[in-house]
Amino acid sequence: MTRVNPELAKELEKFGAKSATVCFNCGNCTAVCPLSNNSTPFPRRIIRYLQLGLEERLLGRMEPWLCYYCGECSQTCPRQADPGELMMATRRYLTTRYDWTGLSKRLYTSKVWEVFCVGILFFATLAVIYLFHGPIVTDHTKLETFAPADIVHPTGYVFGAVLAFFLLSNVYRMHKFIMRSGERVNAPLSLYFSELGTLAVHFATQAKLRLCTNKSFWIKHWLLMSGYTAAFILVNVDLVTRWSLTDSPPPAWHPAKILWTYATIAMLYATTVAIIGRLRKREPIHKYSHSTDWMFLILLWFTVFTGLLVRIFMQFDLPLPTYYTFAVHLALAVPLLGLEVPFTKWSHLAYRPFALYFERVRERALQLQQPPQEEEA
Amino acid sequence: MTERTKIGVYVCHCGGNISDYVDVEKVVDSVKDLPNVAVARHFVFMCSEAGQQLIKDDIKNLGLDGVVVASCSPHLHEKTFRDAAKAAGLNPYLLEHVCIREHSSWVHSDNREGATRKATWIVKTAIAKISLARELQPIRLDVEREAIVIGGGIAGLRCAIDLARAGSTVHLIESSPFLGGRVPQIYKLYPSGKSGCEIVEELIDEIKRYPNIKIYTNAEILSAGGAIGDFKVTVKVNPRYVGKVSDDVIAKCPVEVPDEFNYGLTKRKAIYKREHSYPDIPVIDMDACTKCGECNPDFDQQPQTIELKGSLIVLATGFKPYEPEEGEFGYKVHDGVITLPVFERLLALSDGKLEYNGKEVRDIAFIYCVGSRNEEHEYCSRYCCVATLNASLGALEKFDGLRAYHIYRDIRAYGKYETYYEEAGKKKMLFIKYDPEEPPVVEKSGNKLIVRVKDLLTAGEELEVPVDLVVLSVGMLPEMSEVFTMLRVPFSRDGFLQEVHPKLRPVETAIGGVLLAGACQGPKDTVEATASASAAVAKADTYLVKGYAELEPFIAEIDPEKCDGCEECVGECPTSAISIKDGKAVVNEALCKGCGACGGVCPTKAINLRGYYYDQLEKMIDSVGGD
Numbered sequence A: 001m002t003r004v005n006p007e008l009a010k011e012l013e014k015f016g017a018k019s020a021t022v023c024f025n026c027g028n029c030t031a032v033c034p035l036s037n038n039s040t041p042f043p044r045r046i047i048r049y050l051q052l053g054l055e056e057r058l059l060g061r062m063e064p065w066l067c068y069y070c071g072e073c074s075q076t077c078p079r080q081a082d083p084g085e086l087m088m089a090t091r092r093y094l095t096t097r098y099d100w101t102g103l104s105k106r107l108y109t110s111k112v113w114e115v116f117c118v119g120i121l122f123f124a125t126l127a128v129i130y131l132f133h134g135p136i137v138t139d140h141t142k143l144e145t146f147a148p149a150d151i152v153h154p155t156g157y158v159f160g161a162v163l164a165f166f167l168l169s170n171v172y173r174m175h176k177f178i179m180r181s182g183e184r185v186n187a188p189l190s191l192y193f194s195e196l197g198t199l200a201v202h203f204a205t206q207a208k209l210r211l212c213t214n215k216s217f218w219i220k221h222w223l224l225m226s227g228y229t230a231a232f233i234l235v236n237v238d239l240v241t242r243w244s245l246t247d248s249p250p251p252a253w254h255p256a257k258i259l260w261t262y263a264t265i266a267m268l269y270a271t272t273v274a275i276i277g278r279l280r281k282r283e284p285i286h287k288y289s290h291s292t293d294w295m296f297l298i299l300l301w302f303t304v305f306t307g308l309l310v311r312i313f314m315q316f317d318l319p320l321p322t323y324y325t326f327a328v329h330l331a332l333a334v335p336l337l338g339l340e341v342p343f344t345k346w347s348h349l350a351y352r353p354f355a356l357y358f359e360r361v362r363e364r365a366l367q368l369q370q371p372p373q374e375e376e377a
Numbered sequence B: 001m002t003e004r005t006k007i008g009v010y011v012c013h014c015g016g017n018i019s020d021y022v023d024v025e026k027v028v029d030s031v032k033d034l035p036n037v038a039v040a041r042h043f044v045f046m047c048s049e050a051g052q053q054l055i056k057d058d059i060k061n062l063g064l065d066g067v068v069v070a071s072c073s074p075h076l077h078e079k080t081f082r083d084a085a086k087a088a089g090l091n092p093y094l095l096e097h098v099c100i101r102e103h104s105s106w107v108h109s110d111n112r113e114g115a116t117r118k119a120t121w122i123v124k125t126a127i128a129k130i131s132l133a134r135e136l137q138p139i140r141l142d143v144e145r146e147a148i149v150i151g152g153g154i155a156g157l158r159c160a161i162d163l164a165r166a167g168s169t170v171h172l173i174e175s176s177p178f179l180g181g182r183v184p185q186i187y188k189l190y191p192s193g194k195s196g197c198e199i200v201e202e203l204i205d206e207i208k209r210y211p212n213i214k215i216y217t218n219a220e221i222l223s224a225g226g227a228i229g230d231f232k233v234t235v236k237v238n239p240r241y242v243g244k245v246s247d248d249v250i251a252k253c254p255v256e257v258p259d260e261f262n263y264g265l266t267k268r269k270a271i272y273k274r275e276h277s278y279p280d281i282p283v284i285d286m287d288a289c290t291k292c293g294e295c296n297p298d299f300d301q302q303p304q305t306i307e308l309k310g311s312l313i314v315l316a317t318g319f320k321p322y323e324p325e326e327g328e329f330g331y332k333v334h335d336g337v338i339t340l341p342v343f344e345r346l347l348a349l350s351d352g353k354l355e356y357n358g359k360e361v362r363d364i365a366f367i368y369c370v371g372s373r374n375e376e377h378e379y380c381s382r383y384c385c386v387a388t389l390n391a392s393l394g395a396l397e398k399f400d401g402l403r404a405y406h407i408y409r410d411i412r413a414y415g416k417y418e419t420y421y422e423e424a425g426k427k428k429m430l431f432i433k434y435d436p437e438e439p440p441v442v443e444k445s446g447n448k449l450i451v452r453v454k455d456l457l458t459a460g461e462e463l464e465v466p467v468d469l470v471v472l473s474v475g476m477l478p479e480m481s482e483v484f485t486m487l488r489v490p491f492s493r494d495g496f497l498q499e500v501h502p503k504l505r506p507v508e509t510a511i512g513g514v515l516l517a518g519a520c521q522g523p524k525d526t527v528e529a530t531a532s533a534s535a536a537v538a539k540a541d542t543y544l545v546k547g548y549a550e551l552e553p554f555i556a557e558i559d560p561e562k563c564d565g566c567e568e569c570v571g572e573c574p575t576s577a578i579s580i581k582d583g584k585a586v587v588n589e590a591l592c593k594g595c596g597a598c599g600g601v602c603p604t605k606a607i608n609l610r611g612y613y614y615d616q617l618e619k620m621i622d623s624v625g626g627d
C-alpha cells in the first residue's frame, strides 16, 4: 500500500512540474519518445508517479536520466502537459534528493539562496586573489608572476578533490535509491566491472541523445560537452606542463593552443545558441527556464568569455586588463564549478552515464537472478 | 365473394439482386396464364419512376382490379407501390407487395432453381390473396387539441409549454406537491452553470403565461386508458390542507422533520413550501402535523377526483437516483459516505466552508459508476461523469483548499463536456482508474476515510487515499408508476420505457398516441431531456394540428351474425380493445393493434382480421398445394 501524496506533488511544482495533473495518461508521449523502450518506458509512467506523489517510486527510477529532452513528447501531448518539462523537473528534484548536504534543495527552491551562494563564492574568490596575488608587473604581461602557479595549482587540486567528493557521494546515494527500489537485486561486484564500458561509451559519445529525431540537439550538446572536457583536460595537463599560466604563452599552432581555441569556440557557440533559444522559447526544450538554468548558462558563458579575453589581452600584451580579467574569470569559474557540478544542473554529467550504467548492472543482475520479465508500457 | 380476375403481376430484378439468383422470366411464365391474372411482367427496377409508371398505365389501360408486386421487403417499398396504385385510381389495399429478395434470392443464392420455385410460390399465394381482397379504408380518428402530460419535471414543463404554444389545451399532472422534478436539487447545472432552481423558475414563469395549461399537483392517477384521440385519465388531487399563507405563519409550525428535498441535511416544518417553485401555496405533511392549528389550516379539505381527457398522452415521469446497498463502498456504514445528489444539496446549502456532519471537509473522493455498468444495471447512466466533474469544479470554486480525487472506470465526458475533464486536471484534481473486477474499498481510520484502490495507470499500484468525504456517483433508475401498466407501455431491457425504434421513431411508444419525454425513457441529462420533450411535442402536433389521425385498416372485424357473445375474445385481447355490447363483441378501432389473438380463440370463427380474411388464407394455402 502506498499513500497518495499530493503534498509532494505540490513541492514538485517548485522544481517546474506544474502541469502534471493536466496529463490524462494517454501514453502518446511514451509512444513517440525515441529514447523510451519496453523495459524502461517513459515519460508517462514517471508523470503518473509525479501526479500521485509516489516518492519511493520516483527515487528508484533512473528513467529521468535517460531522457535528453528532445521535446518530441511535448509536441505530441494532446493535453499540452509538457511531458518533457515534467521529466526535466523530475531531474531537478532527484538532484536535490541525491544530495545529502541539503544545499542543492536550497539552490533549486530559493532564488535568494542561489544568488547569495554565487555572490559569496564570487566575492570570496576575488578577496582571496586580492590577498594572495603575486607582484603586479605593469610594463609587460606577466600572468605567472601575478598568479603564481605554485599557489593556483594546489588550490585547484584541493578544490577539484572537494567537488569530486561531493559529486561521487551523491552518485553513491543515487545508486542506493535505484538498487533498493522494486525488486531487490544483488549485483555481484564483477558486473560493476564488466559494465564499466557502458559508462565510458555513454559519457564520451552521448549516444542516447543521437536517437532524438532532431539531430542538432545532439550536435550542440556534444560540442558543449567535448568543449568542456577538452578544457578540463587542458587545465589538468597544464598543472604538469605549465604552458597557460606562463609569462611567455606558446605560439598559436601549438596543439594545446588549438585545442583551447576549439574548446572556447565550441562552448561559446553552444551556450550562446542555448541562451538565444531560451529567450525565443521556440523548441520545447527551451520553452521553460528554471532560475538555475539561467544561472548555469550565464556563469558558463561569462567564464568562457573572460577566459577568451584573458588570452586576447595576453596576446596584445596588456598587463592590467589581463590580470583583472583573469581574476574575474576565476571568480566566475569557482561558483560555476563549485555549485553546478555537485549540487545543481551540471551534476547530470555524472548522473546520466551512471544511470545507464546502474540500469545495465541491474538488468544483468536480474537476468542472472531469474528469467526475464515483461513490463507494462 | 366474387373473385378478382384482372390482376397485374410485377416481378422486379432489383438490379441483379433478385434476377441473378431467381429466374424472373420463369416466375412470370408460370403465373401469367393463371385464371385471375390479366398481365404479368418483369422489370429491372420496379420502384423506379418507370417501374411505377408501368403499373399505373396497366391499371388505367387494362382496368386492373388487383396488383401483386414481387420485389424487396415491404418495409422498404410497400408504401411506394400503394401510393402508385392509389394515384392510378385503385384502392391501395388491393395491392399486395411480397418479398422475393430477402426471402428468396439473397437466402438461396446457391440454388437458382430452388430460389425460383420459392419465388413462384410466394407470387402465387399473393395472387390468391389479392383475388379475394376487399376494398379497405384507413381508420380515421378525430383528434382534438387537448393533451395530457404526466410528470412535472423539466421534461414535462418543456412539453406543456411547447404544446400550449401551438394552441393545445394541456393537462399537466404532477404527483408531488410542487413542479420541477429533480432539477431544482442540483447546485449548478452543466452546461449553463445556472442553479437548478433558476432554470426551473424560468420554465415556471413561462408556464404561468399560458391559461391553456391546467396544472394538477399533489395528484395521484387512479386510472388511465383509451386510445389516440380518446384517452381518459382519472386523477385524485390530494388536499394541501391550507391556503396561501405568509412565511411568518409557516414559521409558527412547532413540528420539525428532516427535509427530503435536502436529503435530511436540513429540517422543515410540517407545513412547507418550495422556493422558486409552483404553486406558491404551502402544503401540510399530515404524517408530521400535530393538528395544533397554528398555521390557519383547513383540515376539512377533501381530495378531488377529476376526469381528464386528451387526444394524446406524453409520459415524462423521470428517473430516480440509484440508492446504494448498505455497505456498498461503506455507504451507511461509515459516516461521510454520501451520494452525488446529497453532495449537490450539501454544496448548495454550505457557506464559507464545506462541512458534513459538523466536520470540515478538505479532501473528497468521488467514486464513479456506482449502480451503473454492472450486472444488475448494465447501462451507462450518461449524466454522472459530467455531473460529478461539474460538481467537483463547483466545489473547488466555492470553497478554498479543497482537494478532489476522481476514482473512475472511464471518464465519459462526451462532446463539449471534455472541457470539464480538462479543467479538472488543470485544477490539480487527481484521477485514479479502477478495475471493476477489483473495485475500491472504503474504510475508516481515525477521523479519516481511506479509499483503497488499485490504480490501473501505474500497473496496479495499491493506493491509499485519505479523505474526509466519499461521494458516490450513482446512476439513474427508472421511476416506476402504475400508469405504465394502465397504458400497457412496453419497457426496455433496462427497465426504462421503450420507444418504437431508437432511430426511426424515437419518441413514440408501441401504444399509439402515448409519447415519451425525458429521463423516463433512459438516462438523460437536462439537455437531452428537454430535447426529447420538444421532439415529443413535434410528434404530438403532427396529430393535434392536423385534427385527425389515420391508422391502417388491418384490425379485427366481428361478424355479428356468428358472434354468440361468449366473451372468450375479451380476455385474450392484450390491448383491451374488445368489449361486449348488447350481447355481441365490438372492437374499439383505435385500440385494436390487429394482432389476431382474438380470432384464434373465437369458437364460432366470428372474428376475421381485415386484409387477412379466412377465405383469403384458405385460398393462399390451396394455391401452392400439390405443387
Ligand SMILES: Cc1cc2nc3c(=O)[nH]c(=O)nc-3n(C[C@H](O)[C@H](O)[C@H](O)COP(=O)(O)OP(=O)(O)OC[C@H]3O[C@@H](n4cnc5c(N)ncnc54)[C@H](O)[C@@H]3O)c2cc1C
Pocket: B150, B151, B152, B153, B154, B155, B156, B173, B174, B175, B176, B179, B180, B181, B182, B183, B186, B188, B189, B190, B191, B219, B221, B316, B317, B318, B319, B320, B321, B340, B341, B342, B344, B383, B387, B390, B479, B480, B481, B482, B483, B517, B518, B519, B520, B524, B525, B526, B527, B529
Ligand atoms: C446529482 C445529479 C446531478 C445532475 N446534474 C445535472 C447537470 O448538472 N446538468 C444536467 O443537464 N443534468 C443533470 N442531472 C440530470 C437531470 O437531473 C435530469 O436530466 C432531469 O432531472 C430529467 O428531467 P425529467 O423531467 O425527465 O425527470 P425528473 O426531473 O425526474 O422529473 C420527473 C417528474 O415526474 C414526476 N412523476 C413521476 N412519476 C409520476 C407519476 N406517476 N405521476 C405524476 N408525476 C410523476 C416526478 O415527481 C417529477 O416531478 C443531474 C442529475 C443528478 C441526479
Ligand code: SF4
Pocket: A022, A023, A024, A025, A026, A027, A028, A029, A030, A044, A047, A073, A076, A077, A078, A079, A080, A081, A082, A083
Ligand atoms: S502525451 Fe501528454 S497526456 Fe498523454 S500521457 Fe504523455 S503527458 Fe500525459
Ligand code: SF4
Pocket: B368, B369, B370, B372, B373, B379, B380, B381, B382, B383, B384, B385, B386, B409, B410, B411, B412, B473, B475
Ligand atoms: S456516465 Fe460515467 S459514471 Fe456514469 S455510468 Fe457512465 S461511465 Fe459511469
